[in-house]
Amino acid sequence: MQFRARERSPSTRGRTGTLRLAGRDIETPAFMPVGTRASVKTLSSWDLEESGARIVLANTYHLYLRPGQETIRRLGGLHRFMDWSGAILTDSGGYQVFSLAELRAVLPDGVRFRSHLDGSEHFFTPELSMEVQHALGSDVAMAFDICTPYPCARDEARRQMERTSAWAERSRARFRELSDGRAALFGIVQGGVHPDLRSESAARLVSIGFEGYALGGLAVGEPAPVRWEMVERGDADLPEERPRYLMGVGQPEDILEAVHRGCDLFDCVLPTRGARHGTVYTLAGRFSIKARIHAEDPGPLDPDCDCRVCGRCSRAYLRHLFQVGEPLGPRLVSHHNVRTYLRLMEKIRAALREGRYDAFRRRTRDALLGTEPPAPAAPETPKEG
Ligand SMILES: [Zn+2]
Structure with a gap:
């Protein structure tokens, strides 16, 4: 190494x-x-x-x-x-x-x-x-x-x-x-x-x-x-x-x-874990895809995201998958959430390289906070991590 x-x-x-x-x-x-x-x-x-x-x-x-x-x-x-x-x-x-x-x-x-x-x-x-x-x-x-x-x-x-x-x-x-x-x-x-x-x-x-x-x-x-x-x-x-x-x-x-x-x-x-509970991570905060407000929303989970799920699936469809308990729902939201974490790391590295990290950190933190609380902390069986 x-x-x-x-x-x-x-x-x-x-x-x-x-x-x-x-x-x-x-x-x-x-x-x-x-x-x-x-x-x-x-x-x-x-x-x-x-x-x-x-x-x-x-x-x-x-x-x-x-x-x-x-x-x-x-x-x-x-x-x-x-x-x-x-x-x-x-x-x-x-x-x-x-x-x-x-x-x-x-x-x-x-x-x-x-x-x-x-x-x-x-x-x-x-x-x-x-x-x-x-x-x-x-x-x-x-x-x-x-x-x-x-x-x-x-x-x-x-x-x-x-x-x-x-x-x-x-x-x-x-x-x-x-x-x-x-x-x-x-x-x-x-x-x-x-x-x-x-x-x-x-x-x-x-x-x-x-x-x-x-x-x-x-x-x-x-x-x-x-x-x-x-x-x-x-x-x-x-x-x-x-x-x-x-x-x-x-x-x-x-x-x-x-x-x-x-x-x-x-x-x-x-x-x-959040994805299995319907929690969607974005760089502007997190929300629950299970909420009623998404029932007829044709838009993507996150318009700023470049993942396949955001490119092809609507919030309405993803909410429906959770409503009826289809395993595809957690899978697609997991795909998006993991991509969101990796996009965050890409942006962090770019901000560091360009010498603007402190401003990036403050701005992104402000965008991330002030939204819904995170997914339930109680682990499922079997526990991850
Ligand atoms: Zn996405």
């Missing part, structure tokens, strides 16, 4: 860059649609290509349980399995083990848990996480971590940060043994919302040495000012020449703020 970050302009910490992964160039800041179980829900690989996606995220925990990493390895790896020619980042499995599985015990060596599917017992270690991600053929693997919840008392946040640091070292060692030099490994900064713990976490990771760094344990319910303080702390603590990935963020207006604070990579389930 190579990463080349360009200089920042004086009015923002935002930057453009190029991430070279296994022969593919990804322009940053970049958004990764979430393909939880080797599928960005309802979208085919050609839909994703058409939308301009260059990298997707897949979930180690889900693919370990079904169909199993060895099955995917025997079928040629995850790229071939899901027919995806772009890059793939896999998470470590830690987040799902702690949020989805029935947790049995967090031990110095790893985590014992019961599958949320059939109750079977499993033991995940940093070494096993690296082995699963390697078997999947991931381009960017994540170190096995404990995602500190919010709120979390200082002593507990420290314990989890220290364990995450120890597991990062073991992840690095096992990754090195497995690696053919093709894939990259990112470390994950934890420490809850305690600035000194986060700085200590970052320093420990940097001393181990990773190809990139993620800011973890954020977007888990903390107030926005606290989140941005932690992101700014991460920006100050992490090396300029490595990509920074802000995990699980978020709404388009949050991505604008995170880019402004030096983040390069993003993932979020919102464009597809």
